[in-house]
Amino acid sequence: xxxxxxxxxxxxxxxxxxxxxxxxxxxxxxxxxxxxxxxxxxxxxxxxxxxxxxxxxxxxxxxxxxxxxxxxxxxxxxxxxxxxxxxxxxxxxxxxxxxxxxxxxxxxxxxxxxxxxxxxxxxxxxxxxxxxxxxxxxxxxxxxxxxxxxxxxxxxxxxxxxxxxxxxxxxxxxxxxxxxxxxxxxxxxxxxxxxxxxxxxxxxxxxxxxxxxxxxxxxxxxxxxxxxxxxxxxxxxxxxxxxxxxxxxxxxxxxxxxxxxxxxxxxxxxxxxxxxxxxxxxxxxxxxxxxxxxxxxxxxxxxxxxxxxxxxxxxxx
Amino acid sequence: xxxxxxxxxxxxxxxxxxxxxxxxxxxxxxxxxxxxxxxxxxxxxxxxxxxxxxxxxxxxxxxxxxxxxxxxxxxxxxxxxxxxxxxxxxxxxxxxxxxxxxxxxxxxxxxxxxxxxxxxxxxxxxxxxxxxxxxxxxxxxxxxxxxxxxxxxxxxxxxxxxxxxxxxxxxxxxxxxxxxxxxxxxxxxxxxxxxxxxxxxxxxxxxxxxxxxxxxxxxxxxxxxxxxxxxxxxxxxxxxxxxxxxxxxxxxxxxxxxx
Numbered sequence: 001x002x003x004x005x006x007x008x009x010x011x012x013x014x015x016x017x018x019x020x021x022x023x024x025x026x027x028x029x030x031x032x033x034x035x036x037x038x039x040x041x042x043x044x045x046x047x048x049x050x051x052x053x054x055x056x057x058x059x060x061x062x063x064x065x066x067x068x069x070x071x072x073x074x075x076x077x078x079x080x081x082x083x084x085x086x087x088x089x090x091x092x093x094x095x096x097x098x099x100x101x102x103x104x105x106x107x108x109x110x111x112x113x114x115x116x117x118x119x120x121x122x123x124x125x126x127x128x129x130x131x132x133x134x135x136x137x138x139x140x141x142x143x144x145x146x147x148x149x150x151x152x153x154x155x156x157x158x159x160x161x162x163x164x165x166x167x168x169x170x171x172x173x174x175x176x177x178x179x180x181x182x183x184x185x186x187x188x189x190x191x192x193x194x195x196x197x198x199x200x201x202x203x204x205x206x207x208x209x210x211x212x213x214x215x216x217x218x219x220x221x222x223x224x225x226x227x228x229x230x231x232x233x234x235x236x237x238x239x240x241x242x243x244x245x246x247x248x249x250x251x252x253x254x255x256x257x258x259x260x261x262x263x264x265x266x267x268x269x270x271x272x273x274x275x276x277x278x279x280x281x282x283x284x285x286x287x288x289x290x291x292x293x294x295x296x297x298x299x300x301x302x303x304x305x306x307x308x309x310x311x312x313x314x315x316x317x
Numbered sequence: 318x319x320x321x322x323x324x325x326x327x328x329x330x331x332x333x334x335x336x337x338x339x340x341x342x343x344x345x346x347x348x349x350x351x352x353x354x355x356x357x358x359x360x361x362x363x364x365x366x367x368x369x370x371x372x373x374x375x376x377x378x379x380x381x382x383x384x385x386x387x388x389x390x391x392x393x394x395x396x397x398x399x400x401x402x403x404x405x406x407x408x409x410x411x412x413x414x415x416x417x418x419x420x421x422x423x424x425x426x427x428x429x430x431x432x433x434x435x436x437x438x439x440x441x442x443x444x445x446x447x448x449x450x451x452x453x454x455x456x457x458x459x460x461x462x463x464x465x466x467x468x469x470x471x472x473x474x475x476x477x478x479x480x481x482x483x484x485x486x487x488x489x490x491x492x493x494x495x496x497x498x499x500x501x502x503x504x505x506x507x508x509x510x511x512x513x514x515x516x517x518x519x520x521x522x523x524x525x526x527x528x529x530x531x532x533x534x535x536x537x538x539x540x541x542x543x544x545x546x547x548x549x550x551x552x553x554x555x556x557x558x559x560x561x562x563x564x565x566x567x568x569x570x571x572x573x574x575x576x
Contacts, residue, residue: 102444300558308563
């Protein structure tokens, strides 16, 4: 079977869950080959990639791959596309993953599909568009299919691959070295999982009422091992940092479980969470549109309901 | 500084958006058009940079004739002039074709800085700025929550999953902005009146040396196989909190094996 390149998402030497999902998906369509961009690969990381089916692991470990914005990763993948003629390239549909995909598409004269929530035979991708109102199946018609897949599109399943390591060196062009990273500023996020790849997300909205009250949302999130999100109303009010905003102008999440507390569910919010597998809503207003989406809804005051839920979750663990 | 701000007219997200059954493209006639929200932040940032460093702000849009409404809004906010790329041949262009067409215009009109919103509310691909940087061979300074220019040097703060990166480059460059970068101004009455007299140059594809076989639906690098309205979610169970709402919700989570 032909090779499918999977760009590895990694942080501090650890492979992110979305990469294991992509390897699982790639296995159903060909032979996965992981591409590690940047320094810091560990034996553990290699073992993890092999465990989830990577037949090859291409390692481009030079510092300069990550010292500049996006372009070096696109050059690395373009080099591998020319060298290995893969059947497709899969990247995670993170903001940066999509940018890599976009530049790679221009470089290789290939079509690109972003935000796939499923991928089938012939690399036909499922997408959910217009705030979840329309389901589309689309495919690349020219070049090597480049597909950005949303986290949580499939459950990662282990199935060992050979994991043969191959060092790759690329000579970056001057234009790939045009936007230089001076400094990486890490903002505290504690022990919580990352919002876009978390299996469970607990979000708070206008109904939370204040920045202090977000501790109620965080309490439930921590009991469930979930990420915390916020509606635009909550981030605009300054109750929660902007990078946690879920919705049209913020992050798009597609978790197994989404709990919306004090969020009415305007289209702008729904656009960011409508592909969640299970949705639970807690809101005082029985007419809130979020209840139209909810698999389970509680009409009530979140300040009563959420702490009780948190207590029950802790008790039943 | 010669700043070009790219704006897009998108369907109002408050209205129901549909794909056309004939060519599977967005039915733009059926909905009200508005300025893509993130592009308003781009216009504001361009105006602020002009106020600080001097120069000129040009609005660039690609779209059918009604996209002129979007140009007028950006001019009313304070941009100096506009270029409207409009041609029937462009209908159905995907991100690759759009980036090619826009890059051709940008090469023709010249720029020190190109600014756009990081994503549109209709297609939501989030790739256009990266593609423009690739095609224009210019530094990619995308997802900016802060932009600072000093001489020919530009530094931005790029949003990342862990916080942000400080990124530096030499002009000319391509910048995309995120929502929290500024508060877009409302057009003043004076601004609205002044906008009517500002020059708007209309270009067809031949005027910008855009090859007809590289744009439009026929040239698209990807295609819609089929589409359908999302089936409504099965009606859920809604309960009223009688002092046991949290406990009931926990029962539900347990039944789904989340706890």
